[in-house]
Amino acid sequence: MQTSGLNELEAVLAVARLKSFRAAATELGVSTSALSHTVAVLEARLGVRLFNRTTRSVALTEAGSQFADQIAPALTLIRSAIDTAGNYRDTPSGTLRINTSTGAARGAMPLFLEFLRRYPDMRLDIVTEGKLIDIVVAGFDAGIRLAETVPQDMIAVPMGGPLSFAVVGSPDYFARNPPPQTPGDLLRHECIRSRLPSGGIYRWEFFRHGEAMVIDVQGKITLDESSLMLAAARAGQGLTYLSDGSVAQDLADGTLIRVLQDWTPSFPGLCLYYPSRKHISAGLRALIDLIRNSEIPLAGL
Structure with a gap:
């Protein structure tokens, strides 16, 4: 403490x-x-x-x-004042508390490890949860989320470049079922459904040549964690909809096959975001500079 x-x-x-x-x-x-x-x-x-x-x-x-x-707001200001005083140190020190999702934390881990290597007096407290929270009220220095979910009153720093999603299935699944040619064909396929942190079911999103489609896929299994969806797809349970990074190795190994690729364009990826304050800590400034100036690739999300 x-x-x-x-x-x-x-x-x-x-x-x-x-x-x-x-x-x-x-x-x-x-x-x-x-x-x-x-x-x-x-x-x-x-x-x-x-x-x-x-x-x-x-x-x-x-x-x-x-x-x-x-x-909560008063403590945030006090922490900011303490951090501002620490800016006069030659080397950043202290603790950065970051709220993010499990997938984003997994993807950003190479960046976190490089940050700790460069700044040995810093500590990172990474809290993962699916639900988007108010990072100021909860006492976090920053958050990492998809760009489209970052609150408008926050300063956002893009990290890792654009993302895209992939519809994939196992060779065994496609030996039993013809590959879908359009998103509408998914309604005739067994799909692995994804439960959102809010409790709702995610509807798969597609876009091509100005045409957008949202498909409420059906299937016997609903999961709320990407690694479980990946395991189910590998086992031939059905098609799943995951980020490119999380399925890249499987695609390279041939354990999964991608379909509908022309319907899944890229979109803005992850951002680190923080409150619009006049002063930020030396540690957070160092992390922001690392994100902006390094070419460290993000791991599979």
Whole structure:
């Protein structure tokens, strides 16, 4: 946990965000009992209960919710001030907290590793989740998401170039089924459906010569993680719709075959994004410069 005198407030926000004392303690690097004691001391000093605790769940009280909403922006400003003071160091130091998706984190890992190699006094705290969150309220320095999902009030830094998706299936699947010639043909195929973080089912998107199509494919299996979809496609379960990078090796090895390639053009890829503030930390500035000036390829997303 940080030793800047803000331990109690950081503890409240961590527990509120993760809804678990144990998970928050792991993130902050303290024991669960120590974290519980820290929050209890603050509650005693304030004279109000911030969390309702049971053996199975943790939730903010009404007072706790208001308290967390009010201290989150203030803590962001304080962290910014601390980081700004650190800009006068010759070498960036401290912790960068980045929120992203699992696939984006996997793709950006070569960049993260090079960043840590260049700046040994820096630490990265990467939190992955499917749902897009408010990185300012949640206390993150930056996020990494697809360009089309970056909030408009954020500064975005493109990374890794454009992306495209591929419809793929195994040789065994195509031995039993004729390859689709148009997106509409997919309605006669067994497809591996993708569940979005929101809980909805992703509809496959296609575009060619000014014509856009969105297909609500059907299939016996619905998954919410790309590596599982890839495994199902390799096993001949059906067709799947994944990023080029995630299927590149399979296409090269011949374990998967691509179809409808002319219907899947590229589009803007990942961006690192951060709040529009006058001052950013030396560590974040160093990461931005690395993204802009290096030619480190992103791994398969």
